[in-house]
Amino acid sequence: MVPHTEFESYYGRPVIKAPSWAARDIAGYFFLGGLAGAGSVLAAGAQLTGRPRTATAMKVSSLAAVSLSAAALVHDLGVPSRFPNMLRVLKPTSPMSVGSWLLAGYGPAAGAAAVTAVSGRLPRVGAAATATAALLGPAVASYTAVLASDTAVPAWHGAHRELPYLFAASATAAASGMALLLGPTHESAPARCAAALAVGAEEVATRAAERRLGMVAETYRQGRAGNLLRAARLLTATGATTGLLLGHRSRPAAVVGGLALLAGSACTRFGTFAAGVASAEDPKYTVAPQRAAANSSDEAAS
Amino acid sequence: MTDRHLLSGTEPDLARDAGHPEPPPRVGFFTDTSVCIGCKACEVACKEWNAIPQDGLSLTGMSYDNTQGLGASTWRHVAFIEQQKPQVPAPDGRTRLPLVEAESDPSDGAGGELRWLMSSDVCKHCTHAACLDVCPTGSLFRTEFGTVVVQEDICNGCGYCVPACPYGVIEQRPSDGRAFKCTMCYDRLGAGQEPACAKACPTESIQFGPLDELRERAALRVDQLHAAGVDDARLYGHEPDDGVGGDGAFFLLLDKPEVYGLPPNPVVTTRDLPTMWKHAGAAALSLAGGLAVSFALPALLGEKRKGTR
Ligand code: SF4
Ligand code: SF4
Ligand code: SF4
Numbered sequence: 001m002v003p004h005t006e007f008e009s010y011y012g013r014p015v016i017k018a019p020s021w022a023a024r025d026i027a028g029y030f031f032l033g034g035l036a037g038a039g040s041v042l043a044a045g046a047q048l049t050g051r052p053r054t055a056t057a058m059k060v061s062s063l064a065a066v067s068l069s070a071a072a073l074v075h076d077l078g079v080p081s082r083f084p085n086m087l088r089v090l091k092p093t094s095p096m097s098v099g100s101w102l103l104a105g106y107g108p109a110a111g112a113a114a115v116t117a118v119s120g121r122l123p124r125v126g127a128a129a130t131a132t133a134a135l136l137g138p139a140v141a142s143y144t145a146v147l148a149s150d151t152a153v154p155a156w157h158g159a160h161r162e163l164p165y166l167f168a169a170s171a172t173a174a175a176s177g178m179a180l181l182l183g184p185t186h187e188s189a190p191a192r193c194a195a196a197l198a199v200g201a202e203e204v205a206t207r208a209a210e211r212r213l214g215m216v217a218e219t220y221r222q223g224r225a226g227n228l229l230r231a232a233r234l235l236t237a238t239g240a241t242t243g244l245l246l247g248h249r250s251r252p253a254a255v256v257g258g259l260a261l262l263a264g265s266a267c268t269r270f271g272t273f274a275a276g277v278a279s280a281e282d283p284k285y286t287v288a289p290q291r292a293a294a295n296s297s298d299e300a301a302s
Numbered sequence: 303m304t305d306r307h308l309l310s311g312t313e314p315d316l317a318r319d320a321g322h323p324e325p326p327p328r329v330g331f332f333t334d335t336s337v338c339i340g341c342k343a344c345e346v347a348c349k350e351w352n353a354i355p356q357d358g359l360s361l362t363g364m365s366y367d368n369t370q371g372l373g374a375s376t377w378r379h380v381a382f383i384e385q386q387k388p389q390v391p392a393p394d395g396r397t398r399l400p401l402v403e404a405e406s407d408p409s410d411g412a413g414g415e416l417r418w419l420m421s422s423d424v425c426k427h428c429t430h431a432a433c434l435d436v437c438p439t440g441s442l443f444r445t446e447f448g449t450v451v452v453q454e455d456i457c458n459g460c461g462y463c464v465p466a467c468p469y470g471v472i473e474q475r476p477s478d479g480r481a482f483k484c485t486m487c488y489d490r491l492g493a494g495q496e497p498a499c500a501k502a503c504p505t506e507s508i509q510f511g512p513l514d515e516l517r518e519r520a521a522l523r524v525d526q527l528h529a530a531g532v533d534d535a536r537l538y539g540h541e542p543d544d545g546v547g548g549d550g551a552f553f554l555l556l557d558k559p560e561v562y563g564l565p566p567n568p569v570v571t572t573r574d575l576p577t578m579w580k581h582a583g584a585a586a587l588s589l590a591g592g593l594a595v596s597f598a599l600p601a602l603l604g605e606k607r608k609g610t611r
Contacts, residue, residue: 007560008558008560008561009560009561009563010381010383010560010561010562010563011362011364011365011367011563013370013371013563014470015469015470015560015563015564015565016465016467016468016469016470016565017464017465017467017470017471017472017473018465019461019464019465020461020464020473020474021461037589038589038593041589041590041593042593045593045594045596045597048597049597049601076460076461077458077459077460077479078459078479079458079459079478079479082458082459083458085439085441085456085457085458086438086439086458086460088439088440088456089438089439089440091437091438091440093309093435093436093572093575094435094436094437094438094462095436095575095578096436096438096460096462097438097439100438134590138585138586138587138589138590139582139586141586141589142582142585142586142589143582145578145581145582145585146575146578146579146582149571149574149578150436150466150571150572150574150575150578151432151436151462151465151466151571152432152465152466152467152468152470152568152571153465157571157574160574160577160578160581161577161578161581162581163581164578164581164582164584164585164586165581165584165585165588167585168585168586168588168589168592169589171589172589172592172593176596189600189604190593190596190597190599190600191596193595193596193599193600194592194593194596197592197595197596198592201588201592276465280465283560283563286565287560287565287566290565290566290567290568291560291566291567293566293567294566294567297567
């Protein structure tokens with residue numbers, strides 16, 4: 001039971017403003033960025049270990065994901081002609097600025113890797129692009145956690161230490177799901193292993209975040225966020241188990257497992273997004289923790 | 303040199319650290335809510351001077367407050383708090399007006415007397431302004447007066463500043479997506495004028511001036527009120543070492559900040575940014591490491607199987 005918290009507010013109105021981002025655009029962007037970034041690492045691994053079909057499939061999937069994610073970002077701005085202002089400055093204090101530059105480097109690399117793999121031309125360029133995308137991919141997959149937590153949104157900022165690991169794990173789950181879905185079964189052993197690791201890591205990160213968040217953790221368990229995150233757990237666990245047990249011999253099982261992992265990862269991102277919005281809209285989650293902090297610092301001072 | 307790029311804490315030389323070589327003294331607002339009469343002259347003056355569009359008509363039922371809060375088209379907002387306060391001391395010999403159907407015995411004054419708290423809220427022009435820190439385009443900037451201003455022509459409507467502000471001040475205008483908030487009348491300051499809202503305030507509840515002076519004046523006022531028996535009087539946002547490094551607009555309140563819709567202990571989120579980047583780096587490495595293990599493990603197991611065969 002979460003203890004009842006006393007708090008006062010101005011006619012129950014929120015203290016901070018909730019993000020005005022559309023869930024489809026921004027939570028979708030978190031998911032697609034993760035799929036692309038972790039996918040590029042998987043593609044490079046597959047290429048190095050002689051799994052050519054998985055490698056090509058993942059390169060194409062990463063290019064598609066990063067293109068869609070950029071489209072989601074531009075769509076959220078509303079006026080596409082304003083997008084270039086993103087690259088006016090490079091500001092380390094702005095995760096969105098850092099991310100824009102990261103994408104500006106990663107996107108073309110992922111594109112070149114996919115195009116050379118499909119066309120079979122310019123293998124040297126392809127190898128360099130594959131390596132660059134694999135190097136930047138993990139950053140693309142995890143910086144979005146900083147993007148979310150560098151806000152006053154209680155459910156995101158309060159989890160700023162754990163969110164990057166959750167996002168990295170969720171990205172891994174998505175990419176391994178895609179590899180199960182698209183790659184031939186005899187090449188999918190690493191993807192099955194990665195899915196299992198991701199499920200474990202996601203569980204650990206979620207529990208750690210909930211412990212640290214205290215009463216704010218209820219925003220991850222209630223309402224829309226709660227439903228999405230429960231679905232996410234079920235889907236990723238199902239996906240990983242199906243992949244692990246049957247993925248090596250049954251093509252349909254691999255497809256089911258892969259789809260479940262992808263859906264699970266998407267649910268994690270949309271659920272996290274919804275928890276943030278819920279925590280911003282209810283003044284309780286801003287006031288109660290801050291009041292507790294203020295009281296304890298008063299006590300320390302006196 | 304070391305405190306030039308501080309992300310939180312005290313920041314004595316704000317404008318110079320933001321790149322203004324010869325800045326004038328930092329200016330700000332001291333809003334003394336104990337004398338506010340809720341006339342909303344500030345709201346109106348701000349709208350008029352800055353030609354801000356209307357936000358539509360609504361009746362909220364929240365006391366006399368139909369403005370509701372700060373936003374893209376409301377840069378000053380007067381809060382009206384209607385309270386039953388039992389501890390208001392009953393002055394001797396004064397005729398008591400039955401404002402509400404008194405359930406209480408007016409002679410002991412304990413059952414709750416109606417009181418109104420009014421307070422004109424505004425952007426705090428934080429020393430460490432999260433809105434400015436997170437803006438990816440540089441459209442939010444620090445002026446030579448130490449205030450925080452958005453440049454409309456550069457803002458691209460990304461909306462990042464909105465959830466970053468710990469006070470819920472800045473907002474995107476739905477009609478065009480860009481972000482707007484109080485500029486502390488940057489145009490008037492440049493011309494040596496005081497901001498329109500302060501100019502219009504008939505009770506001097508909104509006081510404008512160099513921040514150091516205002517802080518001294520505020521300290522005197524709070525002592526005066528305590529001496530007069532108003533024990534609830536307190537300053538809010540004036541401490542230079544608080545979570546946002548002190549506010550360029552601070553307040554004298556007669557109740558807890560959250561009663562006015564203000565956060566009790568706001569912290570600039572960028573204070574934790576180094577930690578966030580550190581964990582994101584570690585998470586990126588663990589992603590790469592996890593996938594490396596996933597490729598190594600089947601290979602090793604495969605080797606073994608071959609070996610034992
Ligand atoms: S109150 Fe909000 S909008 Fe105003 S300067 Fe501070 S962070 Fe920016
Ligand atoms: S909405 Fe405009 S002012 Fe706000 S962070 Fe984005 S670009 Fe900067
Ligand atoms: S300083 Fe100017 S812009 Fe800011 S609230 Fe007052 S009148 Fe409006």
